[in-house]
Amino acid sequence: MHIKSEKNRTVELTDVVSECRDVSSLIFRDEETRGAKPGQYLMVWLPGVDEVPMSVSAIDMDGLSRITVRGVGEMTFKLNSLSTGDRVGLRGPFGNGYTVQGDKPLFVAGGSGAASLMPLVEEMHRQGTTPTFVLGARSADMLLFADRLEETLGENLIVSTDDGSRGYSGYASGYAAMLMEEDAFDMVYTCGPELMMAKVYQSARGHGLPIQASLERYVKCAVGLCGNCAIGPYRVCKDGPVFDADMLSEVRSEFGVSQMDASGRLIRVEH
Amino acid sequence: MSKISLAVEVAGLRLRSPLMNAAGVLGMSPPILKRVYDSGAGAVVTKSIGPAPRTGHPNPTLVRVSCGALNAMGLPNPGAEYFVDEIKALKEMGVPVVASFFGGSVEEFAEVASTLSKAGADALELNASCPNVQEELGMLASDAGNVEKVTATVREETRLPLFVKLSPNVTDIKEIAMAAERGGADAITAVNTLKGMAIDINFKRPILTNTTGGLSGPAVKPVALRCVWEVAEAVDIPVIGCGGVTTWEDAIEYLLAGASALEIGTAVMTHGFEVYGQVNEGIRRYLEMNGFSGIKEVVGLAHQIGEEQDSRADRCSIRV
Numbered sequence: 001m002h003i004k005s006e007k008n009r010t011v012e013l014t015d016v017v018s019e020c021r022d023v024s025s026l027i028f029r030d031e032e033t034r035g036a037k038p039g040q041y042l043m044v045w046l047p048g049v050d051e052v053p054m055s056v057s058a059i060d061m062d063g064l065s066r067i068t069v070r071g072v073g074e075m076t077f078k079l080n081s082l083s084t085g086d087r088v089g090l091r092g093p094f095g096n097g098y099t100v101q102g103d104k105p106l107f108v109a110g111g112s113g114a115a116s117l118m119p120l121v122e123e124m125h126r127q128g129t130t131p132t133f134v135l136g137a138r139s140a141d142m143l144l145f146a147d148r149l150e151e152t153l154g155e156n157l158i159v160s161t162d163d164g165s166r167g168y169s170g171y172a173s174g175y176a177a178m179l180m181e182e183d184a185f186d187m188v189y190t191c192g193p194e195l196m197m198a199k200v201y202q203s204a205r206g207h208g209l210p211i212q213a214s215l216e217r218y219v220k221c222a223v224g225l226c227g228n229c230a231i232g233p234y235r236v237c238k239d240g241p242v243f244d245a246d247m248l249s250e251v252r253s254e255f256g257v258s259q260m261d262a263s264g265r266l267i268r269v270e271h
Numbered sequence: 272m273s274k275i276s277l278a279v280e281v282a283g284l285r286l287r288s289p290l291m292n293a294a295g296v297l298g299m300s301p302p303i304l305k306r307v308y309d310s311g312a313g314a315v316v317t318k319s320i321g322p323a324p325r326t327g328h329p330n331p332t333l334v335r336v337s338c339g340a341l342n343a344m345g346l347p348n349p350g351a352e353y354f355v356d357e358i359k360a361l362k363e364m365g366v367p368v369v370a371s372f373f374g375g376s377v378e379e380f381a382e383v384a385s386t387l388s389k390a391g392a393d394a395l396e397l398n399a400s401c402p403n404v405q406e407e408l409g410m411l412a413s414d415a416g417n418v419e420k421v422t423a424t425v426r427e428e429t430r431l432p433l434f435v436k437l438s439p440n441v442t443d444i445k446e447i448a449m450a451a452e453r454g455g456a457d458a459i460t461a462v463n464t465l466k467g468m469a470i471d472i473n474f475k476r477p478i479l480t481n482t483t484g485g486l487s488g489p490a491v492k493p494v495a496l497r498c499v500w501e502v503a504e505a506v507d508i509p510v511i512g513c514g515g516v517t518t519w520e521d522a523i524e525y526l527l528a529g530a531s532a533l534e535i536g537t538a539v540m541t542h543g544f545e546v547y548g549q550v551n552e553g554i555r556r557y558l559e560m561n562g563f564s565g566i567k568e569v570v571g572l573a574h575q576i577g578e579e580q581d582s583r584a585d586r587c588s589i590r591v
Contacts, residue, residue, distance in 0.1 A: 008469070091335065167591040220332045220344065225296050226297075228299055233302075260299065262345060263325055263349050264348055
């Protein structure tokens with residue numbers, strides 16, 4: 001790992017765009033992020049508020065990169081209320097990122113999961129692969145990157161909403177299970193709520209499919225030292241956030257079940 | 272030819288390798304500590320455990336600096352009662368465990384030591400020196416009288432080997448080390464992090480939420496090595512070296528300075544878990560190439576050679 005990318009710096013936002021309900025993208029120019037791999041994340045700092053891990057949701061689009069933030073708490077609400085010209089602190093990109101693999105991949109995203117998967121879709125598309133993508137959300141107005149994905153994937157994008165307000169009515173994991181039954185995929189990528197990913201993992205395992213899932217934990221140091229983001233023998237911040245089938249199998253007693261809080265106690269995974 | 276053993280005995284604790292992880296590094300959960308052990312450590316050191324759960328300081332808690340890292344985690348830990356099961360889990364996996372601990376008062380130190388001893392830890396490391404909770408808990412290790420008192424009180428609670436981890440942020444570390452020895456410590460761990468800070472020039476404010484943090488990594492090695500040297504001269508109990516050990520050459524320097532064992536932390540950031548195996552192998556090669564039969568023969572050797580030079584200098588001066 002290049003030391004320079006691990007060091008703190010600040011960037012000025014060149015733009016802030018609204019993506020869907022409660023979700024905005026912060027756009028900025030940062031040399032280190034230009035070299036990010038799909039699936040890597042940045043530690044994003046707002047002085048006096050917090051520093052949190054955020055997937056890089058666009059890498060080097062004409063030199064600009066972005067993170068995409070869903071407002072769920074004080075830090076994310078504040079990030080979403082920033083405007084062009086405001087500054088945020090950054091370190092990273094960190095983590096292993098996805099491995100580009102498979103001729104016929106299936107993507108399953110729920111909640112804000114599309115933020116981490118979007119750069120991978122774009123990279124695979126550039127290489128001539130058009131993945132099948134199941135994009136799920138609670139309702140139509142919460143679908144993240146539906147337009148951007150449709151532009152790239154056309155009919156290979158399948159939308160599902162829990163309330164049936166757009167596309168298939170039900171969970172993305174349910175639709176993905178059906179697709180795995182019908183079609184022969186050779187890789188499954190998933191990012192989103194952990195309970196959804198746990199279901200996708202079960203389906204993939206049932207079909208003997210390789211899988212890469214991007215996990216989320218309470219990240220503090222981001223450089224693999226403090227151990228606060230541990231799941232089984234792995235550090236989500238450094239060995240992850242992307243876990244393959246073998247790693248998931250090793251941590252299956254915790255995956256979708258429990259996670260460490262800031263004090264190191266295991267608490268239930270709620271969603 | 273059979274491989275030279277790296278086994279050491281520190282304060283009655285027999286270890287297959289002199290290497291451990293430094294407290295606070297990777298010590299939150301048994302599976303990660305098992306990975307440290309499987310990577311070649313002789314024992315593992317837990318996160319510092321206190322009497323009650325603590326979330327620690329809010330992020331940012333770590334800043335990467337040239338040749339190291341600054342951290343102000345603020346002693347996050349799940350509390351001693353919770354950690355009993357974690358120690359038991361490690362023992363079931365066959366991993367020797369050094370339980371690092373702290374308290375907000377002498378009584379709390381004793382209480383936590385007692386809980387962790389009963390949980391089955393192989394040794395205890397009294398953290399007298401976290402630089403990141405001073406306002407709350409004070410810096411115990413900066414006062415010799417307090418160090419002696421808390422060490423003596425904990426001593427009455429446990430028969431386990433008791434290490435006392437000292438701070439480099441003191442005027443005279445020898446004095447503090449002697450106080451710990453008088454209090455009944457079985458070994459001195461030298462040293463905790465060096466107090467430092469970092470400021471963001473655009474936001475124009477300190478980066479760490481705690482303002483200051485502890486510097487670790489190669490940046491502190493010369494300071495920590497000097498501390499080990501001084502402590503080794505001041506006390507008769509073993510010294511465990513800690514501070515920026517990254518390569519096997521660093522490890523040998525520490526052994527020569529008087530360390531009987533070593534704790535490696537920040538190097539995991541740059542070298543991964545593999546650092547333990549790499550340093551083990553380097554030490555082994557050094558022992559072989561220099562004709563040593565074990566680590567014990569190297570410990571403190573630089574002091575003896577120093578004495579020989581001194582006595583030669585004395586003879587010269589007599590002649591003059």
